Amino acid sequence: MIKHNEIERENIMKIMSIPEIKEYLNNNGIKPSLPRIKIFEYLNNYKSHPTADEIYLALIDELITLSKTTVYNTMDLFLKHNIIIQILIEENEIRYDSLTSNHGHFKCIKCNKIYDFKYDLADISIKELNGFSLNEYHTYIKGICKNCSENK
Protein backbone atom coordinates (compact mmCIF):
# COMPACT_ATOMS: atom_id res chain seq x y z
CA MET A 1 0.00 0.00 0.00
CA ILE A 2 1.87 3.06 -1.29
CA LYS A 3 1.22 6.44 0.25
CA HIS A 4 0.32 9.49 -1.76
CA ASN A 5 3.26 11.24 -3.29
CA GLU A 6 2.06 14.45 -1.72
CA ILE A 7 2.29 12.99 1.74
CA GLU A 8 5.65 11.42 1.10
CA ARG A 9 7.13 14.61 -0.25
CA GLU A 10 5.95 16.51 2.78
CA ASN A 11 7.74 14.11 5.05
CA ILE A 12 11.13 14.28 3.42
CA MET A 13 13.16 16.80 5.36
CA LYS A 14 15.30 18.69 2.87
CA ILE A 15 18.35 20.88 3.38
CA MET A 16 17.15 24.15 4.90
CA SER A 17 18.61 27.66 4.83
CA ILE A 18 19.07 29.62 8.03
CA PRO A 19 15.91 31.73 7.46
CA GLU A 20 13.96 28.56 6.77
CA ILE A 21 15.24 27.00 9.97
CA LYS A 22 14.28 30.11 11.94
CA GLU A 23 10.80 29.97 10.55
CA TYR A 24 10.56 26.23 11.16
CA LEU A 25 11.58 26.60 14.80
CA ASN A 26 9.17 29.50 15.28
CA ASN A 27 6.35 27.56 13.70
CA ASN A 28 7.00 24.79 16.19
CA GLY A 29 6.98 27.03 19.24
CA ILE A 30 10.75 27.22 19.69
CA LYS A 31 12.51 30.57 19.98
CA PRO A 32 15.30 30.43 17.42
CA SER A 33 18.44 31.27 19.38
CA LEU A 34 21.83 30.93 17.74
CA PRO A 35 22.73 27.60 19.36
CA ARG A 36 19.32 26.18 18.50
CA ILE A 37 19.58 27.26 14.87
CA LYS A 38 23.10 25.90 14.49
CA ILE A 39 22.27 22.63 16.18
CA PHE A 40 19.21 22.13 14.02
CA GLU A 41 21.15 23.09 10.92
CA TYR A 42 23.84 20.53 11.70
CA LEU A 43 21.31 17.85 12.43
CA ASN A 44 19.14 18.49 9.42
CA ASN A 45 21.62 19.46 6.73
CA TYR A 46 24.32 16.88 7.39
CA LYS A 47 21.92 14.01 8.03
CA SER A 48 24.60 12.05 9.79
CA HIS A 49 22.35 10.93 12.67
CA PRO A 50 24.81 12.30 15.21
CA THR A 51 25.11 11.77 18.94
CA ALA A 52 24.99 14.78 21.28
CA ASP A 53 28.74 14.57 21.56
CA GLU A 54 29.23 14.64 17.80
CA ILE A 55 27.03 17.71 17.54
CA TYR A 56 29.03 19.37 20.28
CA LEU A 57 32.36 18.61 18.61
CA ALA A 58 31.11 19.75 15.22
CA LEU A 59 29.98 23.13 16.52
CA ILE A 60 32.43 24.05 19.27
CA ASP A 61 34.90 25.70 16.85
CA GLU A 62 32.24 28.10 15.67
CA LEU A 63 30.24 28.47 18.89
CA ILE A 64 33.22 28.60 21.19
CA THR A 65 31.17 28.98 24.37
CA LEU A 66 28.85 26.07 23.60
CA SER A 67 28.46 23.56 26.39
CA LYS A 68 27.48 19.94 26.11
CA THR A 69 24.63 20.58 28.52
CA THR A 70 23.20 23.03 26.01
CA VAL A 71 23.27 20.37 23.34
CA TYR A 72 21.41 17.96 25.59
CA ASN A 73 18.95 20.65 26.68
CA THR A 74 18.31 21.56 23.07
CA MET A 75 17.76 17.95 22.06
CA ASP A 76 15.22 17.61 24.86
CA LEU A 77 13.47 20.77 23.71
CA PHE A 78 13.40 19.58 20.09
CA LEU A 79 12.08 16.20 21.20
CA LYS A 80 9.36 17.79 23.28
CA HIS A 81 8.25 19.80 20.27
CA ASN A 82 8.43 16.74 18.02
CA ILE A 83 10.83 18.15 15.46
CA ILE A 84 13.41 15.41 16.01
CA ILE A 85 13.38 11.77 17.03
CA GLN A 86 15.84 9.65 18.98
CA ILE A 87 17.30 6.60 17.35
CA LEU A 88 18.83 3.67 19.18
CA ILE A 89 21.11 1.38 17.22
CA GLU A 90 24.09 0.74 19.44
CA GLU A 91 23.93 0.36 23.18
CA ASN A 92 25.40 3.29 25.05
CA GLU A 93 24.55 6.01 22.56
CA ILE A 94 21.52 8.02 21.58
CA ARG A 95 21.45 9.44 18.07
CA TYR A 96 19.13 12.08 16.69
CA ASP A 97 17.32 12.57 13.42
CA SER A 98 15.38 15.58 12.15
CA LEU A 99 13.31 13.38 9.87
CA THR A 100 10.35 12.59 12.08
CA SER A 101 8.08 10.71 9.69
CA ASN A 102 8.09 6.95 9.97
CA HIS A 103 11.22 5.48 8.42
CA GLY A 104 13.92 2.95 9.15
CA HIS A 105 17.66 3.12 9.53
CA PHE A 106 20.39 1.01 8.04
CA LYS A 107 23.79 1.03 9.70
CA CYS A 108 26.77 -0.21 7.74
CA ILE A 109 29.03 -2.26 9.98
CA LYS A 110 32.05 -1.36 7.82
CA CYS A 111 31.86 2.40 7.33
CA ASN A 112 29.39 3.06 10.19
CA LYS A 113 27.29 5.29 7.99
CA ILE A 114 23.59 5.37 8.80
CA TYR A 115 21.15 5.46 5.91
CA ASP A 116 17.45 6.29 6.04
CA PHE A 117 14.95 4.16 4.23
CA LYS A 118 11.21 4.27 3.82
CA TYR A 119 9.05 1.34 4.76
CA ASP A 120 5.61 0.77 6.11
CA LEU A 121 5.10 -1.88 8.73
CA ALA A 122 1.39 -1.48 8.18
CA ASP A 123 2.03 -3.48 5.02
CA ILE A 124 2.55 -6.49 7.24
CA SER A 125 -0.36 -7.71 9.25
CA ILE A 126 0.87 -8.79 12.65
CA LYS A 127 -1.65 -11.11 14.16
CA GLU A 128 -0.07 -11.05 17.62
CA LEU A 129 -0.87 -7.34 17.83
CA ASN A 130 -4.58 -7.49 17.09
CA GLY A 131 -6.35 -5.19 19.51
CA PHE A 132 -3.15 -3.32 20.35
CA SER A 133 -2.84 0.36 19.56
CA LEU A 134 0.43 1.11 17.87
CA ASN A 135 2.04 4.50 18.35
CA GLU A 136 5.71 4.48 17.43
CA TYR A 137 7.48 2.26 14.95
CA HIS A 138 11.23 1.80 15.09
CA THR A 139 13.24 -0.32 12.72
CA TYR A 140 16.92 -0.65 12.05
CA ILE A 141 18.91 -3.05 9.98
CA LYS A 142 22.62 -3.77 10.17
CA GLY A 143 24.69 -4.99 7.28
CA ILE A 144 27.09 -3.77 4.63
CA CYS A 145 26.16 -0.89 2.39
CA LYS A 146 26.41 -0.92 -1.37
CA ASN A 147 29.44 1.32 -1.36
CA CYS A 148 31.43 -0.87 1.01
CA SER A 149 30.43 -4.04 -0.86
CA GLU A 150 31.62 -2.68 -4.19
CA ASN A 151 34.93 -1.39 -2.86
CA LYS A 152 35.65 -4.98 -1.74
Added chain:
Amino acid sequence: MIKHNEIERENIMKIMSIPEIKEYLNNNGIKPSLPRIKIFEYLNNYKSHPTADEIYLALIDELITLSKTTVYNTMDLFLKHNIIIQILIEENEIRYDSLTSNHGHFKCIKCNKIYDFKYDLADISIKELNGFSLNEYHTYIKGICKNCSENK
Protein backbone atom coordinates in the same frame (compact mmCIF):
# COMPACT_ATOMS: atom_id res chain seq x y z
CA MET B 1 6.19 -15.01 1.89
CA ILE B 2 5.40 -17.33 4.79
CA LYS B 3 8.11 -19.57 6.14
CA HIS B 4 7.63 -23.28 6.57
CA ASN B 5 5.84 -24.29 9.70
CA GLU B 6 8.73 -26.56 10.55
CA ILE B 7 11.16 -23.69 10.57
CA GLU B 8 8.85 -21.45 12.49
CA ARG B 9 8.24 -24.02 15.14
CA GLU B 10 11.94 -24.59 15.55
CA ASN B 11 12.44 -20.93 16.22
CA ILE B 12 9.89 -20.57 18.98
CA MET B 13 11.77 -20.91 22.22
CA LYS B 14 9.59 -22.81 24.64
CA ILE B 15 9.81 -23.22 28.40
CA MET B 16 12.70 -25.56 29.11
CA SER B 17 13.43 -27.87 32.05
CA ILE B 18 16.78 -27.78 33.81
CA PRO B 19 18.06 -30.90 32.00
CA GLU B 20 16.95 -29.40 28.69
CA ILE B 21 18.78 -26.17 29.48
CA LYS B 22 21.92 -28.10 30.39
CA GLU B 23 21.81 -29.92 27.11
CA TYR B 24 21.08 -26.73 25.20
CA LEU B 25 24.07 -24.95 26.73
CA ASN B 26 26.31 -27.94 26.08
CA ASN B 27 25.15 -28.15 22.49
CA ASN B 28 26.10 -24.54 22.08
CA GLY B 29 29.58 -24.91 23.51
CA ILE B 30 28.81 -23.46 26.93
CA LYS B 31 29.70 -25.36 30.07
CA PRO B 32 26.49 -25.43 32.13
CA SER B 33 27.49 -24.01 35.50
CA LEU B 34 24.81 -23.26 38.08
CA PRO B 35 24.75 -19.48 37.49
CA ARG B 36 24.59 -20.01 33.74
CA ILE B 37 21.73 -22.49 34.02
CA LYS B 38 19.76 -20.27 36.37
CA ILE B 39 20.34 -17.16 34.32
CA PHE B 40 19.28 -18.91 31.14
CA GLU B 41 16.27 -20.40 32.88
CA TYR B 42 15.14 -17.00 34.08
CA LEU B 43 15.66 -15.45 30.70
CA ASN B 44 13.97 -18.18 28.75
CA ASN B 45 11.16 -19.30 31.00
CA TYR B 46 9.92 -15.93 32.21
CA LYS B 47 10.24 -14.21 28.83
CA SER B 48 10.19 -10.81 30.45
CA HIS B 49 13.03 -9.40 28.34
CA PRO B 50 14.92 -8.39 31.46
CA THR B 51 17.90 -6.12 31.97
CA ALA B 52 21.06 -7.48 33.59
CA ASP B 53 20.01 -5.79 36.80
CA GLU B 54 16.58 -7.42 36.76
CA ILE B 55 18.17 -10.82 36.28
CA TYR B 56 20.52 -10.14 39.17
CA LEU B 57 17.70 -9.07 41.48
CA ALA B 58 15.56 -12.04 40.49
CA LEU B 59 18.28 -14.56 41.31
CA ILE B 60 20.22 -13.10 44.22
CA ASP B 61 17.91 -14.65 46.84
CA GLU B 62 18.62 -18.11 45.54
CA LEU B 63 22.21 -17.65 44.38
CA ILE B 64 23.29 -15.57 47.30
CA THR B 65 26.87 -15.16 46.10
CA LEU B 66 25.90 -14.04 42.60
CA SER B 67 27.56 -10.86 41.44
CA LYS B 68 26.33 -8.45 38.86
CA THR B 69 29.58 -8.86 36.97
CA THR B 70 28.75 -12.53 36.58
CA VAL B 71 25.44 -11.63 35.03
CA TYR B 72 27.15 -9.31 32.56
CA ASN B 73 29.86 -11.87 31.82
CA THR B 74 27.25 -14.53 31.25
CA MET B 75 25.26 -12.32 28.91
CA ASP B 76 28.42 -11.66 26.91
CA LEU B 77 29.11 -15.37 26.75
CA PHE B 78 25.56 -16.16 25.66
CA LEU B 79 25.74 -13.42 23.05
CA LYS B 80 29.04 -14.73 21.68
CA HIS B 81 27.48 -18.16 21.30
CA ASN B 82 24.36 -16.67 19.72
CA ILE B 83 21.84 -18.12 22.13
CA ILE B 84 20.50 -14.72 23.14
CA ILE B 85 20.10 -11.33 21.52
CA GLN B 86 20.24 -7.81 22.90
CA ILE B 87 17.23 -5.60 22.49
CA LEU B 88 17.25 -1.82 22.67
CA ILE B 89 13.96 -0.09 23.32
CA GLU B 90 14.68 2.56 25.90
CA GLU B 91 17.85 4.60 26.10
CA ASN B 92 20.07 3.67 29.00
CA GLU B 93 19.17 0.00 29.21
CA ILE B 94 20.04 -3.18 27.41
CA ARG B 95 17.52 -6.00 27.56
CA TYR B 96 18.02 -9.62 26.61
CA ASP B 97 15.92 -12.22 24.83
CA SER B 98 16.55 -15.94 24.43
CA LEU B 99 14.45 -16.02 21.29
CA THR B 100 17.06 -15.45 18.63
CA SER B 101 15.07 -15.90 15.45
CA ASN B 102 13.97 -12.74 13.69
CA HIS B 103 11.07 -11.15 15.50
CA GLY B 104 9.88 -7.80 16.75
CA HIS B 105 9.03 -6.36 20.12
CA PHE B 106 6.07 -4.37 21.29
CA LYS B 107 6.41 -2.36 24.47
CA CYS B 108 3.25 -1.20 26.22
CA ILE B 109 3.71 2.33 27.52
CA LYS B 110 1.16 1.68 30.27
CA CYS B 111 2.17 -1.64 31.85
CA ASN B 112 5.72 -1.70 30.39
CA LYS B 113 5.30 -5.30 29.33
CA ILE B 114 7.26 -6.32 26.27
CA TYR B 115 5.58 -8.66 23.79
CA ASP B 116 7.22 -10.62 21.00
CA PHE B 117 5.69 -10.71 17.58
CA LYS B 118 6.62 -12.38 14.34
CA TYR B 119 7.15 -10.39 11.18
CA ASP B 120 9.33 -10.57 8.17
CA LEU B 121 10.78 -7.37 6.82
CA ALA B 122 11.78 -9.31 3.72
CA ASP B 123 8.11 -9.07 2.84
CA ILE B 124 8.68 -5.42 2.11
CA SER B 125 10.94 -4.48 -0.74
CA ILE B 126 12.99 -1.50 0.28
CA LYS B 127 14.27 0.18 -2.80
CA GLU B 128 16.79 2.35 -0.94
CA LEU B 129 18.60 -0.80 0.14
CA ASN B 130 19.14 -2.39 -3.26
CA GLY B 131 22.66 -3.72 -3.39
CA PHE B 132 23.03 -3.66 0.39
CA SER B 133 23.58 -6.86 2.30
CA LEU B 134 21.29 -7.09 5.29
CA ASN B 135 22.43 -9.00 8.36
CA GLU B 136 20.39 -8.08 11.42
CA TYR B 137 16.82 -6.83 11.58
CA HIS B 138 15.52 -5.03 14.65
CA THR B 139 12.01 -3.73 15.08
CA TYR B 140 10.13 -2.43 18.03
CA ILE B 141 6.78 -0.76 18.35
CA LYS B 142 5.47 1.26 21.24
CA GLY B 143 1.82 1.63 22.08
CA ILE B 144 -0.86 0.30 24.38
CA CYS B 145 -1.46 -3.41 24.66
CA LYS B 146 -4.82 -5.08 24.37
CA ASN B 147 -5.01 -5.78 28.07
CA CYS B 148 -4.40 -2.16 29.08
CA SER B 149 -6.85 -0.87 26.47
CA GLU B 150 -9.63 -3.10 27.71
CA ASN B 151 -9.11 -2.32 31.39
CA LYS B 152 -9.76 1.35 30.56
Added chain:
DNA sequence: AATTATTTTGTAATCATTACATTTAATGAA
Protein backbone atom coordinates in the same frame (compact mmCIF):
# COMPACT_ATOMS: atom_id res chain seq x y z
C1' DA C 1 17.49 51.67 33.07
C1' DA C 2 15.60 48.33 36.10
C1' DT C 3 13.13 44.08 36.58
C1' DT C 4 11.80 39.67 35.17
C1' DA C 5 11.92 35.68 32.49
C1' DT C 6 14.53 32.80 29.41
C1' DT C 7 18.63 30.65 27.79
C1' DT C 8 23.17 29.05 28.36
C1' DT C 9 26.81 27.38 30.96
C1' DG C 10 30.06 24.65 34.28
C1' DT C 11 30.42 21.42 37.80
C1' DA C 12 29.01 17.64 40.15
C1' DA C 13 26.07 13.53 40.49
C1' DT C 14 24.00 9.33 38.56
C1' DC C 15 23.88 4.97 36.83
C1' DA C 16 24.53 1.18 33.53
C1' DT C 17 28.30 -1.11 31.88
C1' DT C 18 33.19 -2.55 31.65
C1' DA C 19 38.05 -3.43 33.26
C1' DC C 20 40.84 -5.70 36.11
C1' DA C 21 42.75 -8.34 39.64
C1' DT C 22 41.67 -11.80 43.02
C1' DT C 23 39.32 -15.76 44.77
C1' DT C 24 36.92 -19.92 44.14
C1' DA C 25 35.78 -23.98 41.84
C1' DA C 26 36.52 -27.57 38.44
C1' DT C 27 39.58 -30.57 35.81
C1' DG C 28 43.35 -33.66 34.91
C1' DA C 29 47.74 -35.75 35.68
C1' DA C 30 50.83 -37.99 38.83
Added chain:
DNA sequence: TTCATTAAATGTAATGATTACAAAATAATT
Protein backbone atom coordinates in the same frame (compact mmCIF):
# COMPACT_ATOMS: atom_id res chain seq x y z
C1' DT D 1 44.21 -38.20 47.00
C1' DT D 2 47.14 -34.34 46.06
C1' DC D 3 49.16 -30.97 43.29
C1' DA D 4 49.03 -28.13 39.21
C1' DT D 5 46.49 -25.96 35.65
C1' DT D 6 42.56 -23.93 33.66
C1' DA D 7 38.10 -21.96 33.84
C1' DA D 8 34.45 -19.49 36.32
C1' DA D 9 32.81 -16.26 39.60
C1' DT D 10 33.43 -12.36 42.35
C1' DG D 11 34.34 -7.46 44.31
C1' DT D 12 36.08 -3.09 43.61
C1' DA D 13 37.26 0.54 40.89
C1' DA D 14 37.01 2.97 36.40
C1' DT D 15 34.48 4.62 32.36
C1' DG D 16 31.46 7.35 29.87
C1' DA D 17 26.98 9.03 28.43
C1' DT D 18 23.42 11.51 30.39
C1' DT D 19 21.12 14.34 33.96
C1' DA D 20 20.65 17.56 38.02
C1' DC D 21 21.38 21.77 39.68
C1' DA D 22 22.77 26.30 40.56
C1' DA D 23 25.00 30.30 38.70
C1' DA D 24 25.95 33.43 34.83
C1' DA D 25 24.65 35.56 30.62
C1' DT D 26 21.29 37.12 27.53
C1' DA D 27 16.83 38.72 25.99
C1' DA D 28 12.30 40.68 26.79
C1' DT D 29 9.22 43.73 29.31
C1' DT D 30 7.83 47.53 32.14
